Amino acid sequence: MNGLYSLRNADFSVRLGAVLFVLVLGYSYMFAFLMVREWAGLTPADVAATYVPAAESDRPEMSMSSTEALDLGSMEAEHHTVDTSLLIQDSHIHIMIYAIVAALQTLLILGLEWRPGWRNLVITAAFGFGALDFSGQWLMRFGIGGFAWLTIASGWGMSLVYLTVLVGTLRAAISGPRPAAS
């Protein structure tokens, strides 16, 4: 047997808990996607606009003004931005929960009887994509807008890990105990 235990041969309660965990996790990920779409955007330009700080310019000696006509109907909604304080708070909350979710996914992975190389790759991805997500956000916060792709790719990477664990867990839980060798 590869791994710590066999989910397929585990007690029904263990398999039930495993299935419910991945289903509820998927439920939360749906809202995570909606939240990202709502507050940050899905394109590199939108994500960079959320995290990259506005370029600082020297304040002029005297105030200057400009006036232009305004069409209220086409007034754009302000784009949500994340400043350093909010990013520190977001990092504190999200990286911790990413680690907890990755740890729980690891417990499931250890029961799926995968080959060691594949198993270790998925475990590393489970932890790694979460860390890379916020690495991208901090790099953008430091003014390097080109790392919007890292945050976007990490989000999709976490989704891919989830789907992999979901399929593996459902297959192991539903297929039932392995028949005894004759």
Add this chain to the structure above:
Amino acid sequence: MRTYTIRGAALLLALAAGAWTSAPAPHITPTVVLTKQADAIRNGIPDATQFFVKTVTVGEDDFRMLSEGGFRPDEEEVKFYYGKGGDGSVRGVVLFPQLNTAQHGPVEVGLALSPDGTIRSVVVTKATVETKPWVQAAVAHGLLDRFVGIRVDGNPQAVLDGESKDTMGEMPYYFAGLIARDVARGLAYYRTLYAE
């Protein structure tokens, strides 16, 4: 050995979850738009037929003056939205001063002023998920109507005279104070930066 490993892992996970859920965590919640800026402008200057935006880049002199008055601008630019009637006369000005609190996030108001600088109306345009009910409670207490008629050199904080956390509730009273400070900031911006 395997049993101890599983039990140990489960214990660590339980301790981590317990620590995470029990630790006090001041947490700024997402921003909520209570009134769109376009609607605040439209309702703040209802007799205007044309609208304009005046964008003022705050210079060193005005920045220093505002800072000394306790209204240090967080932004480089301040926008004043004004409306004109069919005869071309200015009917009013709307601006959106915002206070950013460290623990609870931003509170933004839409401050509408008549051409003579008197407050015509105040609406709260932005709060957060957490602070929205406190803001709404303060508004339900009739807070916003009390600002109407205050002159540009007046004291918006005076609307809270006679009020306390006992009359309004602790957090609604606190946010009423923030809203009053927001209005005061707006009046300071108008006095200092807007010249017609």
